Amino acid sequence: MIDNHDLVFAIAERAKQYLLDPPSGEDPVVDLASPDELIAAFDSTVGLALAADGSEPNHDNAELLAAIDLVVRHSMHTSHPRFVNQNFAGPDPVAVAGDWLGAALNTTGATFEVAPVFTLMEAAVIDRLARLAGYVSTDSELLPALPSGLFCPGGSVGTLFGLQLARHRHDRDITTRGPSGERLTVFVSASGHYAATKSAALMGIGTDNVVKVPCHFDGSIDVAELAEAIRQCMTTGGTPLAVIATSGTTVTSAFDDLHGVADVCKQHGIWMHVDGCYGGSSLFSPAQAHRLSGVERSDSFVWNLHKMMGMTQQCTALLVKQPEQLAACFATRADYLFQPDKQFAEYDSGDRTFQCARRIDVLKAWLAWKTHGDEGFAARIDHAVAMGTHTRHAIAARGDRFVTVVDGDFTNVVFVWVPPELRPLSTTDPAALPIDKRDALHLLPPAIKARMQRDGTAMIGFQPVHGMNTFRMICMNSTLRASDIDAILDAIERYGADAVGGSAESMGSTPDSSLPPQR
């Protein structure tokens, strides 16, 4: 019998119970507690801190299980349908089961020797993703020994590796000799992810050499501005290294015009990297795939299956058009691990990337795909977009009590609740609002959200858009239903009224949902 059998059994049962019957409906999305309150709560079990003097005891099972119950109680219930706070949510339970099995088998993806099945699964999933992206178009159904990419720990890391591949193609001597004297420059839209900036810092390119290209109002890149920015870079002695196009921006879920970007990149021979961390999964849906038209012309493409597809953290595919570049760029041929005289060494993937040990992120994705099939994956995307559409309609139906700042046509809706004294707003562009109105609106989302968190009613994010705090409804949570959206909007009205010192009814709200009041 293994050590700690009873404890392990009990925790596994709790995890399974949570997985099979997660919080939903009127259950709270969060049981909010401050750091001090959490520390106090754990002090009644095993404590959060570890004894500073090395005297931490081995606690008994009852205490440990009480602590585990506190962990569950006070953690964010991302599986709850009313968790629309981020671009990930509760996981697909099938993926969780795959993740669990992978954890129990505990190996790494570096070599075929210790990961025979997972090496082939990674080839299978990467190959199919690469076909969806138009990177691979042969008829062969054989699993390639050299797949068109690999998994890596998160989208930022994927973008980092994409840019390193770009620099290696541009001048492989930089990899060996160091800086060449050129001022390498990376272009990304002003709405693009900060991974561009962080990568430029880490790669020694310098954050000043990341050009934030102006966007259209919806958050998609202005291709004419991109072309102009590249022209300016070259006339001032810079070297355009890469353009990062975004498919599904973080705030407004906008999609850059990939053909437009590809045309510009082709003209100047610039590496095109697509950050499809959020929106790349549109490729699973025949109805939505058009949003990534042109991705097949890019050189690298990063795609987070832990966002729209509900894999557990993390499940990121980095796809590359020329897979042989990976080893050329990253390999160091360590002879203690990638022994050429080892059986099946040609399948080893570990030297084609930066990491040595890699957690097995593919099993859950492969299992979910085999379980749901292509149609199931498509349905997941289509449901998310349908919920976005419902949100836009539901907000419009509430008249001047709500204003969409950026409505878009995908899964994200950016909006504000308007208190009675500011109705009707003269414009939906924050920049065009009188400053006193904009300042008043700016303060409301944090105040409303704090009340929602206190009651555990829902979790929805806010952030400045065009200079003013706005709510962001992200409709990627697969358990989200129209009734949940209505209930969240009701709650915003109710807490908004409370925040400005009135009642929702006195402010013209007629709840559109038939749900009972939130706790």
Place this chain on the structure above:
Amino acid sequence: MIDNHDLVFAIAERAKQYLLDPPSGEDPVVDLASPDELIAAFDSTVGLALAADGSEPNHDNAELLAAIDLVVRHSMHTSHPRFVNQNFAGPDPVAVAGDWLGAALNTTGATFEVAPVFTLMEAAVIDRLARLAGYVSTDSELLPALPSGLFCPGGSVGTLFGLQLARHRHDRDITTRGPSGERLTVFVSASGHYAATKSAALMGIGTDNVVKVPCHFDGSIDVAELAEAIRQCMTTGGTPLAVIATSGTTVTSAFDDLHGVADVCKQHGIWMHVDGCYGGSSLFSPAQAHRLSGVERSDSFVWNLHKMMGMTQQCTALLVKQPEQLAACFATRADYLFQPDKQFAEYDSGDRTFQCARRIDVLKAWLAWKTHGDEGFAARIDHAVAMGTHTRHAIAARGDRFVTVVDGDFTNVVFVWVPPELRPLSTTDPAALPIDKRDALHLLPPAIKARMQRDGTAMIGFQPVHGMNTFRMICMNSTLRASDIDAILDAIERYGADAVGGSAESMGSTPDSSLPPQR
């Protein structure tokens, strides 16, 4: 009820069964199959590949479970006591249970808002690790809002971040403006991990600017050679940026003299990074902690709890002496995520690193520590070292049939089996052997290992050391017992005899273990 309830339940049960009763004893460590054989096996269930034309069906549960059974059958059983192939092995079942719960709760470590408990747990574990390393010495038991580091996905990434912190301290303008014109140089021992080289490539420093400092025969750095290498760098116009000291090298588990390295670094104001990915866990044992004496003088320290401590992949702590450096070096203050007007925003850890979303790696470590206590953690290290000692004794007891090439005094033993015609070997230094003898010995470990894999008897790694293939027994697997070591040595003798065309008995072997023959 969740979708796919029955399938999820069944897979979770299989994972739990595997966790609670993993393969052991005479069970095979691996059921070896070639890529073609694996593909054929899966073809009888759901297939490994995904339909290239988008027609992958949603398979039925029976087929899916048959595939899951194949996954388990053909995966490496790293929990088996006779898996001594790598510097990780089967996980602590308590850690697996924690990992499972974290996966079910699926959130990210970036913000307190969505990870309230885990943010505080990370502070607790990092703080305690930092105290073990001598980075923190206050009496306060309060959880710091700014802990002395954070978790990151693997040791290579930790070293990358450590070197970026070094460059940022040296010249923060490089982070913003890009290359300064200086030839920055990184020093690491010739036995150090390839993360140094890969980091230099990725950071734009250049692999030519990584100086591999000569080692003593055991694999530890020669500090006099380090001082000379730094002097040479400076006299040729280079700028020493950082020294990476290794605490537990990959092959021989050697420990660099940290005080010696620290003295050199102090003299020149050079950043000292300690790669304690493998051996850092010695700090848990009062009997072994001396090996890292001097680590308290370093600036950054990376420590993989997924190696000796048996956490699941991955669980890497990056510790930094000056924690405020993290935000200074990495932050970009994205206002959609790190809103300053959000509750408890001062606890957000996400902008203190490169990654955005981070998997919750701390829960399993915290849970294991609270379960086993400081004494349990110490016992794990002491057991591993005791098994290393047993290996050395067992090899010595077998006379001239085995030779230790590097015996060391920690968990790794590097050795060869010597066929009768080469006994006794005149020297244990491969470089001093006649070339024909060395070549003959070099071919044996792959031949022996292939036979072991075929039979699933054990998994032990080989690699060139001083120019000749040698076996590496890594005694970190917590389920490893003396009888397993004896059985593995018996098997090497048996397969060695087979490889050179005789029987073990005819070659002088008298099996030291009373175990029955391997399957």
